[in-house]
Amino acid sequence: MSDPRIAGAGVTHFGEHPERTGRDLFAEAGLEALSAAGIDPEDAEALYYGNFMGELAEHQGHQGPLMAEAIGLDVPATRVEAACASAGAAIREAVKTIRNGEAEVVVVGGAERMTNIGTAAATDALAIAADDLYEVRAGMTFPGAYALMARSYFAQYGGSREDLAHIAVKNHEHALVNEHAQIQKEITVEDALEAPTIADPLGLYDSCPITDGAAAAVLTTEAYAAEHDLDAPVAITGTGQGGDNLALQDRPHLAQTPAADKAAEEAYDDAGVGPDDVDVAEVHDCFTIAEVFAIESLGFYERGEGIAAARDGETTRDGDLPVNLSGGLKAKGHPVGATGVAQLATVAWLLDGSHPRADAVPDGTVGVAHNAGGTVASTTVHVMEVQE
Amino acid sequence: MTESARDGEYDEWLDSIESGEGYYLECPNGHGWLPPRQVCPRCHERDLSRVDLPDSGEIASHTTITVPTPQFEDDAPYVTAIVDFGPVSVTGLVRDVDPDEVAIDDVVGLDVGERVTTGERAVVFRPR
Ligand SMILES: [Zn+2]
Numbered sequence: 001m002s003d004p005r006i007a008g009a010g011v012t013h014f015g016e017h018p019e020r021t022g023r024d025l026f027a028e029a030g031l032e033a034l035s036a037a038g039i040d041p042e043d044a045e046a047l048y049y050g051n052f053m054g055e056l057a058e059h060q061g062h063q064g065p066l067m068a069e070a071i072g073l074d075v076p077a078t079r080v081e082a083a084c085a086s087a088g089a090a091i092r093e094a095v096k097t098i099r100n101g102e103a104e105v106v107v108v109g110g111a112e113r114m115t116n117i118g119t120a121a122a123t124d125a126l127a128i129a130a131d132d133l134y135e136v137r138a139g140m141t142f143p144g145a146y147a148l149m150a151r152s153y154f155a156q157y158g159g160s161r162e163d164l165a166h167i168a169v170k171n172h173e174h175a176l177v178n179e180h181a182q183i184q185k186e187i188t189v190e191d192a193l194e195a196p197t198i199a200d201p202l203g204l205y206d207s208c209p210i211t212d213g214a215a216a217a218v219l220t221t222e223a224y225a226a227e228h229d230l231d232a233p234v235a236i237t238g239t240g241q242g243g244d245n246l247a248l249q250d251r252p253h254l255a256q257t258p259a260a261d262k263a264a265e266e267a268y269d270d271a272g273v274g275p276d277d278v279d280v281a282e283v284h285d286c287f288t289i290a291e292v293f294a295i296e297s298l299g300f301y302e303r304g305e306g307i308a309a310a311r312d313g314e315t316t317r318d319g320d321l322p323v324n325l326s327g328g329l330k331a332k333g334h335p336v337g338a339t340g341v342a343q344l345a346t347v348a349w350l351l352d353g354s355h356p357r358a359d360a361v362p363d364g365t366v367g368v369a370h371n372a373g374g375t376v377a378s379t380t381v382h383v384m385e386v387q388e
Numbered sequence: 389m390t391e392s393a394r395d396g397e398y399d400e401w402l403d404s405i406e407s408g409e410g411y412y413l414e415c416p417n418g419h420g421w422l423p424p425r426q427v428c429p430r431c432h433e434r435d436l437s438r439v440d441l442p443d444s445g446e447i448a449s450h451t452t453i454t455v456p457t458p459q460f461e462d463d464a465p466y467v468t469a470i471v472d473f474g475p476v477s478v479t480g481l482v483r484d485v486d487p488d489e490v491a492i493d494d495v496v497g498l499d500v501g502e503r504v505t506t507g508e509r510a511v512v513f514r515p516r
Contacts, residue, residue, distance in 0.1 A: 124457040133398045134422060138479040138511055139453055139460050139468045139503075147451035148470060155449070155492050198455040245429065249470050249477040250421065254449050 004098040004106075004219040005232035006384070008037025009345035014213035014333030015182040016115045022051070022058055022214070023070040026111040029214035029338070030071035033107065037218035038230060044218070045103035047077040048093040050086030050110030051337035053125040054079075057113045071216075073107065083129035084286060086110055087215065087340030088241075088371030088380030094219050095239045095382075104224045108344075109216030112335035122210045126336070129374035131247035143207055143287065145248060145375045147199035150289040152254035154201070157304030161201050164288040165192035166311040168205045168330055171285060174317055175327020177356040180342075182211050182333030206288040211333035215342035222387075234348045238271025238383030240264060246377045257376040260297030264370070264381045268299075271383035275299030278321065279364035280350050282343040284372040284379075285328040291315075294370045295323060298381070317360040325350060325357035340371035340380060347384050397424035402509050406500045410441035412476040420475030444516045445473035447494045452487040462505040471496055471513055480511030 010032025012025050026049075034041055047068045054060045064077035080090040087110035094108040114122050126142040127135075135145070153159060169189055175181040192205035225232040242262030245251050251258075268274055275298060283294035296306040300321055309315045315323035326332045326346040329339060347367035349355035358364075365386045372379045401423050404410050412420045413436040415428035420439070427434050450469035453460070460466065467482035467490050482490055483501060494515065501512035 119455070120458045120461070123455060124459070127457050133395060135479050136457070137508070139456065139463065139466055139481055140479065141453055141455065141457055143455065144451050144453045144468055147453075148449040148468070151451060151492070152449040196454070197452075199451045199453045201451075247479065249479045250429075254470065 002099065002221040002223065003235040003237045004095050005222055005225045006234045006236065006344070006348045007039055007218045007220045007225060007230050007232040008033045008035070009215070009217040009348055010036060011180050011215045011342050011345050012213050013180055014211050014335060017212040018116045020212065022054060022060065022063070022111045022113045023066055025113065025212060025214035026067045026109060026216070027070040029111070030067070030107060030109055030216040033109070033216040033218050034071065039105055039218055039220065039228070041072055043105045044073050044075055044107050045105055046075050046097055047073060047107045048090040049077060049079050050090040050340060051079055052081060052083055052086050052112060053114065053336065056125045057117050067109070067111070071107070082378040083373030084284065084334070084336040085340060085371045085373030085378040085380050086337045088382070089378065091340055091344055091382060092239050092241055092380055095236055098219055098221055105218065105220045107216060107218055108341055109214065110338040110341050111214035112337040113212050114210045114335060115212050119210060134247050134249060141199060143202055144199040146287040146289055147202045148248060149254050149375065150201055153289060153292065153307070156255045157307065159307035161193060162189060163307045163311050164206055165189040167285065167288040167291050168192045170310045170316050171324050171328040171330040174325050174357060175331035178327050178332060181327045181331055182209050183331045202287055202289070208286045208329040208334040211335040213333060213335035213338050215338040215345055217341055217344055233386050234351050234384050235387045236382055237385045238267035238273065240266030240270060240381045242266070242379050244377045246374070248375055256303065257293040257297050257372070257379065259376050260294060260370060260372060260379040260381070263379040264298045267381040267383050271385065273366055273383060277366045278368050279366050280325065280347065280361045281321065281323050281368045281370065282326060282346050283323055283328070283370040284339070285324055285330050286334055288330065290372065291323065291328065293376065294372070298368060298370060317357060322360045325355070325360055340369070343369040343371060344382060351384060351386050402500050405498055405511070410498055411438040412441055413437070414439045414475060418475055422476060422478065441498060442473050444495050444497050445471040445478070447490065447492055447496060448472045448477060449492060450482060450490050460503065460505050463503055469513060478511060480513050482513045484514045
């Protein structure tokens with residue numbers, strides 16, 4: 001069994017591209033990934049592609065073959081849908097395909113077009129990641145669901161809106177040098193606290209923006225990389241996925257994300273590493289509170305301790321464990337179906353030294369990507385390690 | 389608006405709330421769920437029976453939503469809460485109370501109301 005090497009990756013600018021179709025965005029990311037990998041496209045054997053709201057945003061289903069065509073591949077192509085963890089789930093399929101020897105070169109990616117339908121329709125589209133009968137019809141929105149979880153966290157463990165604001169400030173600061181990021185603007189704790197509320201206790205600056213964008217990566221075997229003299233030092237050494245009840249009301253805890261606990265445990269076991277080995281992490285901060293859930297589920301913090309990590313400077317770029325050096329979903333943006341692969345690309349670039357924030361982890365050898373769907377009813381975790 | 393089919397046991401459940409005979413489904417091990425359910429996802433038991441919902445529950449968490457979906461445009465701002473009824477929790481809209489006054493552990497009763505925007509039925513909680 002060969003742990004897949006990341007031979008190349010491509011990410012579009014994340015932001016508002018209302019006049020660019022999904023296929024156009026994915027073509028840019030996918031072709032960039034193929035070029036960066038230096039792989040003959042004829043050698044690609046499969047595409048796994050993440051997308052969540054294509055039917056609603058573009059009236060386009062069956063996007064797998066469409067996207068293969070968009071990057072010039074004639075391969076079996078499958079769309080994977082797990083809400084905002086669609087691309088993370090696509091990565092797992094790609095990893096398994098390479099590990100089980102079915103293919104030597106697999107393209108994995110994702111794309112989402114969201115801004116063209118406007119904020120109200122996008123809010124509606126995101127909401128359907130929740131339980132339609134029991135949550136959407138009770139007025140649940142995506143921010144609303146995380147607001148319920150945030151209030152529960154505060155009640156159970158303590159913490160405040162100010163703690164959350166520090167997470168937003170950190171991630172905005174990280175994104176300042178990331179040309180792919182949707183928002184490159186420094187903010188203060190006061191800015192975050194004074195921003196309009198969207199679902200209390202969460203305000204506008206606790207929330208990721210609505211984003212168009214695409215990401216892709218080319219995975220290959222160690223043998224293929226060696227044979228073709230590819231520069232592919234980073235391997236995906238661990239993969240994990242966990243699930244949970246879809247509706248928040250059916251879960252024992254509103255302030256924990258056991259699907260992420262399970263995904264992390266599986267990925268760490270798979271890679272043979274533990275939380276203490278991790279040098280850098282990209283986690284799913286669709287809302288500031290989500291970063292807290294993520295770093296606790298990943299085992300970096302005890303329950304109730306993650307809320308203070310950004311305020312205490314531990315997860316900032318000069319801290320012991322930098323989290324979301326890309327700017328996270330908060331500042332980099334969150335084209336939902338592309339996010340998991342964009343995280344994978346970011347971690348790979350941080351570990352191989354080519355990311356503009358790589359100086360925060362000069363000796364980093366182990367990175368983690370945590371991608372959560374909906375209110376964390378789906379989560380994938382991937383461990384990446386430098387192999388040379 | 390075109391007429392659409394009722395959503396089976398979900399609408400039947402709303403009917404039961406409306407008539408003051410709300411219920412939930414319970415497995416032999418005491419796990420509670422709202423219908424439709426054919427199996428307990430916690431312990432795989434398929435023998436689910438209808439149990440009367442308690443008259444009141446306690447708010448487990450709540451939020452005042454100011455940026456709604458289009459189906460709730462005229463409802464906003466509104467309070468969505470998860471209410472703990474013991475073996476089962478229910479998500480719904482909190483009515484008849486100032487949003488700023490809603491708090492965790494508040495005791496509420498279960499009702500069915502109409503959404504302002506669409507007139508469709510929704511689960512509603514009112515103070516007890
Ligand atoms: Zn049971």
